Amino acid sequence: MDDNRFDDVIRNLPRDFKIPVEPPLEEMWRAIESAHFDAPVSRAPRGFSRSVPWLAAAATLLIGIGIGRYVPAKSAGTPPPSPATVASSDKVVTTDTSAVADAYRYQTSRYLGQAAALLISLPSKDANEKADATFSNKATDLLVTTRLLIDSPAASNDPKLRSLLEDLELVLVQIARLRSERNKGDLDLIHQAVEQGDVLSRLNSAVAITQSSE
Amino acid sequence: MNERQLIALVIAGDRLAGRALYDTYAPRVYSLAYRLSGDAEKAREFTQDTFIRAFSRLAQFRGDAAFATWLHRITVTVISNARRSEVRIAREVTLDEANSMEITTPEAEPDLKECISRAIEDLSEVYRTTLVMHDIEGYTHAEIAETLGVPEGTCKSRLSAARAQLRQALAAFKE
Numbered sequence: 001m002d003d004n005r006f007d008d009v010i011r012n013l014p015r016d017f018k019i020p021v022e023p024p025l026e027e028m029w030r031a032i033e034s035a036h037f038d039a040p041v042s043r044a045p046r047g048f049s050r051s052v053p054w055l056a057a058a059a060t061l062l063i064g065i066g067i068g069r070y071v072p073a074k075s076a077g078t079p080p081p082s083p084a085t086v087a088s089s090d091k092v093v094t095t096d097t098s099a100v101a102d103a104y105r106y107q108t109s110r111y112l113g114q115a116a117a118l119l120i121s122l123p124s125k126d127a128n129e130k131a132d133a134t135f136s137n138k139a140t141d142l143l144v145t146t147r148l149l150i151d152s153p154a155a156s157n158d159p160k161l162r163s164l165l166e167d168l169e170l171v172l173v174q175i176a177r178l179r180s181e182r183n184k185g186d187l188d189l190i191h192q193a194v195e196q197g198d199v200l201s202r203l204n205s206a207v208a209i210t211q212s213s214e
Numbered sequence: 215m216n217e218r219q220l221i222a223l224v225i226a227g228d229r230l231a232g233r234a235l236y237d238t239y240a241p242r243v244y245s246l247a248y249r250l251s252g253d254a255e256k257a258r259e260f261t262q263d264t265f266i267r268a269f270s271r272l273a274q275f276r277g278d279a280a281f282a283t284w285l286h287r288i289t290v291t292v293i294s295n296a297r298r299s300e301v302r303i304a305r306e307v308t309l310d311e312a313n314s315m316e317i318t319t320p321e322a323e324p325d326l327k328e329c330i331s332r333a334i335e336d337l338s339e340v341y342r343t344t345l346v347m348h349d350i351e352g353y354t355h356a357e358i359a360e361t362l363g364v365p366e367g368t369c370k371s372r373l374s375a376a377r378a379q380l381r382q383a384l385a386a387f388k389e
Contacts, residue, residue, distance in 0.1 A: 017331060020257070023245075024258055025236075028244075032269070036232070
């Protein structure tokens with residue numbers, strides 16, 4: 001194929017490559033309207049739980065184990081209430097709920113600390129060494145926790161935390177990709193996302209808040 | 215009413231303002247989603263996800279970039295995340311499943327359009343996105359650079375590399 005023929009190919013791409021069909025504007029708007037305006041606290045549909053249910057289940061199990069380990073540690077000094085007390089006392093029920101909330105707070109705080117450490121250790125824009133596989137693996141692990149926390153009560157009751165987690169999700173996806181296809185442009189993109197979203201300072205504030213409430 | 219006022223109204227929960235923004239930008243978002251996914255159903259889903267995400271994060275839009283650029287950045291991220299999920303799921307196909315697939319007869323010689331489609335599909339994600347945005351959807355280098363968060367020079371070199379790979383893939387094609 002000579003230069004002229006290839007130039008023709010490029011010029012004709014708009015009419016030769018996947019010509020878009022008429023967009024179903026009304027149908028799409030109904031879905032958007034229902035998701036955003038009819039349910040203001042609802043969130044964007046997430047592909048994660050739908051497409052990889054076993055991964056979500058595994059992550060749930062991991063965090064559940066973490067919470068399970070934390071809850072007894074917090075209440076180790078208090079004797080377990082008798083079944084009768086549990087059945088008759090509202091106060092005991094409240095304490096249990098509070099323990100679960102504490103456990104979520106603890107897990108969230110731990111996660112935020114790890115995310116902050118990861119972002120702080122992000123290579124500088126000018127660095128040109130190969131991405132460390134451990135580094136992107138860590139991002140992949142944190143990504144699983146991020147997506148789980150976005151769906152957790154900890155985030156649904158705290159719009160600021162939720163927004164931070166959603167921004168972190170995007171950044172971590174990009175870091176996780178470095179393993180296979182790192183180049184300077186990708187790293188620039190990550191730094192830009194971190195800077196534009198003010199992610200690190202919001203993260204540090206969130207760490208401080210969650211740690212002070214423990 | 216200008217775009218900033220519309221955005222402020224959407225943040226306040228005004229659905230008519232939301233519809234106005236949607237009417238302005240949805241056709242181009244859908245077109246980009248369709249070109250990058252090649253599937254009407256996926257393009258619909260990506261467009262919806264883009265607007266739902268955008269509306270829920272509108273308060274974070276600072277106006278540093280044009281609203282269209284911000285929106286297209288979300289579109290590219292939504293599609294990119296979905297493609298990675300698809301690749302991950304595809305890798306989970308077991309060997310048994312692969313072995314049980316029927317042996318198909320060789321296809322007829324593909325025509326030029328099919329060759330072009332396959333060659334573009336085979337490009338890496340950054341090259342494909344750059345080529346689709348520039349050569350097919352008509353974005354400028356400045357717009358692509360801002361959308362993808364890379365310098366314009368990077369965008370130009372990606373386009374050049376994408377075209378070179380496309381040309382190499384089409385070299386063997388005989389008309």
